[in-house]
Amino acid sequence: MSLPFRSVATVDDEYATGRPLPHDVRDRWMRPYRPGPWRVAIAALALMLAAYLLFAALIMVAAKSVQGGGVLVLIAALVIAATLRLLRMGVWLSGKGLRQVGYFGTVTVPWQQVTSVRTAQQPVRVLGLPRSVQGQALLIGRRGSTLRPLMTDHNADFLGRSEAFDVAADAIEGWSLELR
Secondary structure, three states: OOHHHOOOOOOOOOOOOOOOOOOOOOOOOEOOOOOOHHHHHHHHHHHHHHHHHHHHHEEEEEEOOHHHHHHHHHHHHHHHHHHHHHHHEEEEEEEEEEEEEEEOOOOEEEEEEEEEEEEEEEEEEOOOOEEEEEEEEEEEEEOEEOOOOOOEEEOOOOOOOOOHHHHHHHHHHHHHHOOO
């Protein structure tokens, strides 16, 4: 649907030439997909737990148990930090390279080191648990080694959303072809 004030692109239109739009900044790290419902649901439950812990800390401080309230505030802060890390997990792209953010570590690969980006049918873990099923995985080859699968169609972002996995995999493959 076109906007009323930009209904037809003319030949001399500066954005019809294929140049990137002003808001298309490739220097920022961005995720090519939205976090999935499983990841968001787990984060929401963890933040609700943190809210209960903070409320319990308030009650303990009101009951003159400052030390117990402080311990609960510390535990709530740890739950909030763990939840933010959980929401940050995934694949991030920029003009500099590809970043795979895990819970305990991050791997950044410059585009010059990426040799291949492809999807493959292979056993994948369901929601990161030990159980594995046959599914699709996005594999990144780099000079010297390969990364663990970047994302699978059974992880917390794509379980039950196979078309979203396909769109995200295509976006990452497109970035790879353009920037390698």
